[in-house]
Amino acid sequence: MSRAAWAAIILCLLVPILVMCMALISAQDGHAVDLDQVLAPASWAHPLGFDALGRDVLARLSEGLQLSLSVGLAVILFGGVAGISVGVLAGWSGGWLDAGLMRLADVVLSFPGILLAIALAAMLGPGVDNLIMALVAVGWVGFARLSRAQVLSFKNTPFIEAAIGNGASAVYIAYRHLLPNIAAPLLVEASFGLAAVIIGEAGLSFLGVGVQPPDASLGTMIREGTSLMLVSPYLVIWPGLVLFSLVMAVNLLGDAMRDRLDVRVDVQSR
Amino acid sequence: MIIRTVAIRVLQAIPTLLGVATLVFFLLHMVPGDPVDALLGETAMPADREALRQALHLNEPILQQYADYLAGIGTGNWGRSLVDQRPVFERILERIPATATLAGFSLLLAVLIALPLGYWAARHAGRSQDVAAMGFSLLGVSIPNFWLGPMLMLVFAVFLGVLPVSGMEQPGAIVLPAITLGTALAAVLSRMARSSWLEAMSCDAIRTARAFGLSESTIWWRHAARLAAIPVITMFALQLGAVLGGAVITETVFDWPGLGRLTIEAIQRRDYPLVQGCVLIIASFYVLANLLADILGLLLDPRQRHV
Numbered sequence: 001m002s003r004a005a006w007a008a009i010i011l012c013l014l015v016p017i018l019v020m021c022m023a024l025i026s027a028q029d030g031h032a033v034d035l036d037q038v039l040a041p042a043s044w045a046h047p048l049g050f051d052a053l054g055r056d057v058l059a060r061l062s063e064g065l066q067l068s069l070s071v072g073l074a075v076i077l078f079g080g081v082a083g084i085s086v087g088v089l090a091g092w093s094g095g096w097l098d099a100g101l102m103r104l105a106d107v108v109l110s111f112p113g114i115l116l117a118i119a120l121a122a123m124l125g126p127g128v129d130n131l132i133m134a135l136v137a138v139g140w141v142g143f144a145r146l147s148r149a150q151v152l153s154f155k156n157t158p159f160i161e162a163a164i165g166n167g168a169s170a171v172y173i174a175y176r177h178l179l180p181n182i183a184a185p186l187l188v189e190a191s192f193g194l195a196a197v198i199i200g201e202a203g204l205s206f207l208g209v210g211v212q213p214p215d216a217s218l219g220t221m222i223r224e225g226t227s228l229m230l231v232s233p234y235l236v237i238w239p240g241l242v243l244f245s246l247v248m249a250v251n252l253l254g255d256a257m258r259d260r261l262d263v264r265v266d267v268q269s270r
Numbered sequence: 271m272i273i274r275t276v277a278i279r280v281l282q283a284i285p286t287l288l289g290v291a292t293l294v295f296f297l298l299h300m301v302p303g304d305p306v307d308a309l310l311g312e313t314a315m316p317a318d319r320e321a322l323r324q325a326l327h328l329n330e331p332i333l334q335q336y337a338d339y340l341a342g343i344g345t346g347n348w349g350r351s352l353v354d355q356r357p358v359f360e361r362i363l364e365r366i367p368a369t370a371t372l373a374g375f376s377l378l379l380a381v382l383i384a385l386p387l388g389y390w391a392a393r394h395a396g397r398s399q400d401v402a403a404m405g406f407s408l409l410g411v412s413i414p415n416f417w418l419g420p421m422l423m424l425v426f427a428v429f430l431g432v433l434p435v436s437g438m439e440q441p442g443a444i445v446l447p448a449i450t451l452g453t454a455l456a457a458v459l460s461r462m463a464r465s466s467w468l469e470a471m472s473c474d475a476i477r478t479a480r481a482f483g484l485s486e487s488t489i490w491w492r493h494a495a496r497l498a499a500i501p502v503i504t505m506f507a508l509q510l511g512a513v514l515g516g517a518v519i520t521e522t523v524f525d526w527p528g529l530g531r532l533t534i535e536a537i538q539r540r541d542y543p544l545v546q547g548c549v550l551i552i553a554s555f556y557v558l559a560n561l562l563a564d565i566l567g568l569l570l571d572p573r574q575r576h577v
Contacts, residue, residue, distance in 0.1 A: 107289035110560075111553045112515025115533070119549050122537040123300050199414050203519055206416045207534055219416070226420045226523070233424055240417030248412040255408065 005256040012249035016065055019242055022047055023062030030059030031214055039232050051221075051235055052228055060216040065242055067217050071128065072198045075135040076190050079197075082136065083143025084186065088174050090144070091151030102148070105141045113138045117200055121209040131210045135200055139193060146189050150182035184261040191254035195247045202243055218243040275575055276565050283561045288340075290553045295339050297549070298542050299332070309352070309540050325352065326542070343550070349543035351536075358547035362529065368438060369528030372521065373513045375448035380455035381506070387456070388463025388502075393490070395468055403460065410457025415516055419450040419523035436525040451520040455509050462505045463498065470497035500571045504563045511559030514552045 026047060034054040042049040048057040086105075090098040108116065120134035154160055154177075163173050204210035205219030213220065218239040225236030306319050306328065322328075327335050342348060348358040391403035426446060427435040434440040470476065471494050479489050518530035525531070529548060536544035567574050 103285070103289065106286055107293055110286050110290045110557045111293075111549070112512060112518075112556055114515045115518055115549060115552055118518065118533070118537070119294075119297055119545065120300075122545065123297050195412065202414060203416055207519065207522060207537075209537065222414075222417055222420065229420060229424055230428060233428075236417070236420050236424070240414070240421065244413055244417060247414070248408065251408055251412050 002256070002259075005252060005259075009249050009252045009256070012245045012252060015242055015245035016249075019058065019061050019065060023058050026056075026058055028056035028059040030056055030063045030216055032056070039228070048238060049232075049234065052224065052232075057235065057238065060221060061218075061238055061242055063216040064218040064221055064239060065246070067128070067211065067215070068198050068201060068243065068246065071132055071135070071201045072194050074132050075139055075197045075201075076194050078132070079136045079139035079193070080143050080186070080190055083140035084147045084179075086140065087144040087147030087149075088151050088178060091148035091155065092170060092174065092178075098148075101144070105144050108138065108141045111138075113196070114200060114203060117204060118207060118209055121204050126209065126212045128211060128215075131201060131204060134204070135197055138200075139197060142189055142193060143186065146185060147182055150185060151178055154178060154181055188254055188258045188261060191250055191257055195250040195254065198243070198247055198250065272568065272575060275568055279564050279568070280561065283557055286557055287554060290557060291340060291343055291550060292336075294546050294550045294553070295336055298326075298546060309542075322352075325350070348547045348550075351544045352541045353539050353544070358544050361532065361544065362547055362551050365527065365529045365532045368526060369514070369517055369521070369530065371438075371444065372447055372451060372517060372526055372528055373510075375444050376452035376455060376513055376516075377506075377509065379448050379452035380459055380509070383452070383456040384459035385463055385502075387460040389467060389490075391460070391464040392467035392471070395464075400464075404464070407457040407461045410453045410460075413453065415450050415454060416519050416523055418453060419446070419520060422446045422449060423524075436523075438526055447520050447524045447526050450523065451513060451516050454516060455513060458512075459502065459505060459509065463502050466498040466501040467494060470494040473497065500567065503570060504567045507559055507563035507566055509559075510562065511556035514555055518552075 026045060028046060032055065034050070037046075037050045037054040039052060040046075040050045040054070046056050046058065048061065051057055051060065086101055090101040111119075117134045117138045120137055121131055124130035124134060160173065160177060163177055168176075201210060202217060202219030202222070205217035206223045207219075208223070211217035211220055221239035222236055222243075225232075225234075225239065228235055306314075306322050306326075309322060310318060327338065330338075346359050348362070350357055351361055387403050387406065391400045394400050423435050423446060426433045432442075433445055434443045437443060467490075471490075475497070476489060476494055479493050484493075514530070517528060518533055520526065521528045521530035522534050529552060533545065533548040533552070535541075536548055
């Protein structure tokens with residue numbers, strides 16, 4: 001990776017890291033309500049002040065940031081494992097199984113991703129588990145299509161044929177020969193996917209179908225802040241800034257990896 | 271030949287639309303437990319519960335419900351809203367103009383930014399202008415529109431007071447929502463314009479044009495632009511669909527009375543038939559936009575016809 005890319009990534013990560021460290025130092029409870037402190041300005045003990053319920057904004061920011069990261073990583077992990085399994089299976093076996101699985105992927109891709117996630121999350125009901133499920137239901141498709149295409153491009157190469165000739169089982173070939181060879185583009189897909197999932201989680205929470213109060217998500221904080229924009233603009237500025245820098249860092253990482261690993265992935269806004 | 275290829279592609283969209291309708295139908299039946307409980311709460315009066323069951327046709331066998339639902343879609347009978355009892359189709363239709371206006375302005379803005387920016391970046395590929403332009407593009411895809419919207423409101427409506435905060439009645443009300451929605455589109459399109467222009471410049475035809483001694487600007491605008499236009503136009507058609515997904519959030523931020531706002535209202539009120547209708551119509555537009563992108567690709571680029 002080039003030095004400039006690293007510098008940009010570190011610069012973007014500075015905001016989230018700073019928030020985490022400051023929250024660790026100030027060690028406030030983001031759920032403790034203090035009605036005497038409603039919308040109170042910043043102080044040494046509370047560097048970002050209080051929200052409309054008298055809760056420490058910094059502590060909530062840090063909580064929301066951790067939620068963004070953990071939901072993002074969980075969705076990429078589950079969606080990645082599911083999608084890659086489906087893609088390798090479809091590409092390797094071909095025939096009706098391939099056709100069926102890819103039609104299913106087509107149907108999921110017939111929705112704007114965010115819309116399907118909103119509808120699923122709304123139907124499943126509130127809560128982080130359902131939020132993750134809704135995002136996985138949308139997110140596996142990218143991995144599935146990519147890994148299928150990759151498997152198809154390797155299927156008839158001599159080294160795979162040699163492995164078949166040696167009597168290797170399909171599972172062994174997939175694990176030992178296919179996965180290491182298709183890992184690079186999948187890694188790039190995973191990092192762009194992570195950025196999309198982080199925005200998706202915050203977006204669903206912003207719309208009220210994701211994380212529910214009193215838990216903090218950057219999305220819910222932006223929504224709460226928007227309604228108080230005239231009184232206290234910082235309540236909407238901070239969570240957005242943290243979210244934006246995090247997503248920017250992840251996207252930069254994806255860009256840098258794509259250039260480094262020299263793979264082509266369609267980056268579409270989701 | 272070409273007509274046949276296009277016709278096949280159009281026919282292929284039919285099973286996709288059917289799949290979309292099926293998934294939307296099963297969305298309602300995915301509600302854990304009884305949807306009636308979810309709607310009315312477990313303490314509701316039995317008579318009310320029964321009335322709602324009737325309204326949602328929940329007493330019939332599921333395949334019968336599914337068949338009725340598909341038949342209903344075909345004949346414009348999309349069910350009735352649980353909130354005001356008006357036909358879902360009617361409620362959707364009255365929201366389409368607002369969304370179309372917003373989408374139109376956003377796409378126009380995106381094209382006006384993306385094409386010059388993409389050209390500028392390609393022309394200075396690898397230099398600081400390119401880095402700046404692609405930096406803007408990265409910024410555009412990374413900034414969440416539910417934050418960009420409030421930030422724009424804060425600056426232009428609250429501090430400067432030059433534009434209305436939300437709604438669509440006042441003059442200039444379209445500006446902030448269009449920028450909010452158009453930014454991500456501009457980012458994606460400018461990236462596409464840059465890379466396709468660069469790819470076009472590296473092909474044999476351009477080398478030949480150079481060898482003939484044509485001027486750089488003729489090569490860029492007369493020859494490369496035509497080649498570069500194909501993927502950009504296809505991408506633009508894809509964005510026609512993607513813009514609808516973004517509209518759901520943008521309309522909510524700005525209280526813009528379009529389809530996206532209606533979808534979220536319906537979700538908040540648990541108006542399931544209306545949710546189904548909204549999701550179905552947006553997804554159908556999306557499928558049609560993808561279809562349009564494919565057909566444009568086929569018409570513009572003879573190379574794609576044989577794949």
